[in-house]
Amino acid sequence: MSNSGHPKDRGERRGLMLVISSPSGAGKTTLARKLMEEFSDIRLSVSATTRPPRPGEKDGIDYHFKTVEEFRTMIRNREFLEWALVFDNLYGTPRADTEALLSDGHDVLFDVDWQGADALHDQMPRDVVSVFILPPSIDALQARLAARPGSTDEVVDRRMRDAKAEMRHWRRYDYAIVNDDLEVAYQRLKRILLVERLKRLRQLSLEDHVRKLMGEA
Numbered sequence: 001m002s003n004s005g006h007p008k009d010r011g012e013r014r015g016l017m018l019v020i021s022s023p024s025g026a027g028k029t030t031l032a033r034k035l036m037e038e039f040s041d042i043r044l045s046v047s048a049t050t051r052p053p054r055p056g057e058k059d060g061i062d063y064h065f066k067t068v069e070e071f072r073t074m075i076r077n078r079e080f081l082e083w084a085l086v087f088d089n090l091y092g093t094p095r096a097d098t099e100a101l102l103s104d105g106h107d108v109l110f111d112v113d114w115q116g117a118d119a120l121h122d123q124m125p126r127d128v129v130s131v132f133i134l135p136p137s138i139d140a141l142q143a144r145l146a147a148r149p150g151s152t153d154e155v156v157d158r159r160m161r162d163a164k165a166e167m168r169h170w171r172r173y174d175y176a177i178v179n180d181d182l183e184v185a186y187q188r189l190k191r192i193l194l195v196e197r198l199k200r201l202r203q204l205s206l207e208d209h210v211r212k213l214m215g216e217a
């Protein structure tokens with residue numbers, strides 16, 4: 001069932017930025033997709049990348065696939081809110097798309113590495129809610145990476161080598177979830193979204209209320 005969470009949500013508040021990171025293969029894309037299936041008003045930030053598409057990935061939907069030259073031009077034109085080198089490829093969050101979605105009241109999901117999460121938090125601390133997804137075990141992480149379409153031993157080895165470096169940053173996040181049973185992990189992520197929405201709505205309505213109490217409205 002599609003559900004916006006709060007029927008009168010959009011328009012009453014600026015959207016929040018739900019930033020999700022994990023070691024590659026821990027399941028953040030899977031969890032993000034589930035959230036968007038249930039909450040039709042959430043939008044995914046579509047990053048630009050210089051990595052080639054995986055089987056089934058579509059330009060403009062999964063990523064904006066760019067050449068290195070095109071990506072470098074976008075950096076020079078300050079088109080990214082943040083960008084980073086991850087696994088030898090460049091990835092960046094488009095600035096204009098994000099700002100338009102947030103001011104329109106959409107909550108926006110960001111699937112970025114720890115560098116992206118740090119940069120987004122530094123730039124927009126009031127908007128960002130960050131969640132780190134941990135795998136249940138190293139073996140499970142490896143199996144998930146290996147089972148992914150288009151996966152090769154080389155790609156799996158590289159991502160496994162970098163997994164520990166990514167996991168070292170988990171404490172910097174507002175929340176952390178172990179993605180063992182997908183449904184349990186999903187319910188936790190959903191609760192985080194609902195609580196953070198409530199906090200922001202409450203702040204807004206109390207600000208109006210206090211203004212009236214003070215005779216300022």
Ligand SMILES: Nc1ncnc2c1ncn2[C@@H]1O[C@H](COP(=O)(O)OP(=O)(O)OP(=O)(O)O)[C@@H](O)[C@H]1O
Nearest residue numbers: 022024025026027028029030144148179180181182
């Ligand atoms: N709880 C789970 N149990 C078993 N398999 C899972 C679970 N969550 C995700 N998977 C599977 O693990 C694989 C990796 O998941 P996913 O692509 O979502 O990871 P990711 O963290 O987004 O990786 P990347 O950072 O490389 O994009 C997928 O094949 C997905 O179906």
Ligand SMILES: Nc1nc2c(ncn2[C@@H]2O[C@H](COP(=O)(O)O)[C@@H](O)[C@H]2O)c(=O)[nH]1
Nearest residue numbers: 047083084086091092093111112113115116
């Ligand atoms: N800092 C950023 N990291 C990003 C962005 N988009 C994706 N990512 C991260 O890259 C890795 C690899 O992703 P994959 O799709 O090639 O498996 C993963 O950790 C993503 O979270 C971005 O715009 N900025």
